[in-house]
Amino acid sequence: MKFEKLILSSPDLTFLESELAHYILDHRNEVIQQDLQTLSQSSYTSRSTILRLCKKLGYRGFNELKIHLAKESLEDTDHNTSFDVNYPFLAQDPPLEIARKIQTLYQTTIQDTLACLAEQDLLRAAHLLHEAKVIDIYTHAHNTSIAQSFQDKMMTIRHMVNLPLSFYSQRLCALASDPSHVALCLSYSGKASFLGPILKKLKEKKVPVILISKVGPYSSARNTDIHLSLSDNEQLRDRISQYASHMAMQYVIDVLYGCIYNLDRIQNQQILKDSIDFMDDRSI
Numbered sequence: 001m002k003f004e005k006l007i008l009s010s011p012d013l014t015f016l017e018s019e020l021a022h023y024i025l026d027h028r029n030e031v032i033q034q035d036l037q038t039l040s041q042s043s044y045t046s047r048s049t050i051l052r053l054c055k056k057l058g059y060r061g062f063n064e065l066k067i068h069l070a071k072e073s074l075e076d077t078d079h080n081t082s083f084d085v086n087y088p089f090l091a092q093d094p095p096l097e098i099a100r101k102i103q104t105l106y107q108t109t110i111q112d113t114l115a116c117l118a119e120q121d122l123l124r125a126a127h128l129l130h131e132a133k134v135i136d137i138y139t140h141a142h143n144t145s146i147a148q149s150f151q152d153k154m155m156t157i158r159h160m161v162n163l164p165l166s167f168y169s170q171r172l173c174a175l176a177s178d179p180s181h182v183a184l185c186l187s188y189s190g191k192a193s194f195l196g197p198i199l200k201k202l203k204e205k206k207v208p209v210i211l212i213s214k215v216g217p218y219s220s221a222r223n224t225d226i227h228l229s230l231s232d233n234e235q236l237r238d239r240i241s242q243y244a245s246h247m248a249m250q251y252v253i254d255v256l257y258g259c260i261y262n263l264d265r266i267q268n269q270q271i272l273k274d275s276i277d278f279m280d281d282r283s284i
Helices: 003-008 015-026 036-043 047-056 062-078 095-116 119-131 143-156 167-176 195-204 243-263 265-279
Strands: 134-138 181-186 209-214 226-230
Touching (some): 003 062, 015 036, 015 047, 047 062, 095 243, 119 226, 119 243, 143 265, 209 243, 226 243
Parallel strands (some): 134 181, 181 209, 209 226
16 A cells, blocks of 8 residues: 555554654655664654554554655656546547546556555455345445445345435434444545434444545544545546546445455355346346
8 A cells, every 4th residue: 555545544643643654755765765763863753653653554663664665666756647537538539549548547546446455444344244134325426326236236145235315215224224234335535415414323323334435534434433445546526527436436346245255155156046047037
């Protein structure tokens, strides 16, 4: 995971540790050349604070952090920084050039989102959803189609999934839920207006919550049990369309379904085999 995203996805950092992390980010080329004592002096922090930060970010020590920064710096140098995920093609681009650039956009988005995902969080989310009596999906707008696709796949392998879409039905669903349910919330920004009241009610009712949103320490993410992070390169308003955010959300949902499917792979294979004639009655 990129160092910047690692900071954003670490909500348990103290104020001092967060300040140090951003100092390292802003001066990474200098930090790569420094030893522990030099960084302590230049950042006006203690050696123990630096080592504590390294541990919280998943490094075994300061040297491992420096190796990560050096590798990341080299990758950034090689990366084509002119690519804009918000405006991936130009007015004069012919159709096949648009096709190529959107291919690049999708590849970049998936690669960046993969770097944001933590394996342990994926496993925890998969087990929660697998064991839930009922899965309730809360989302809106263009994420609805992604949620419907997930609902279809999960119900095909015999998991009960609700997808309330209206303001009224979402709140009814939250009121009717209990700890045997699991709530799956989809919001790229993590700040959608429908989320706050829903999360508050789910917390009151002790319903486990999984949020899929872009990487960052948003208040909604802090009110959930598991936060699966997406690439955050797309602007919320200044863009041609939701190309990157849609692809990132679809990718994580598909990965999550794959993890759930594999928890009972043999059984799920048999379920799909037994149900195919009923679900698809075409003569082919």
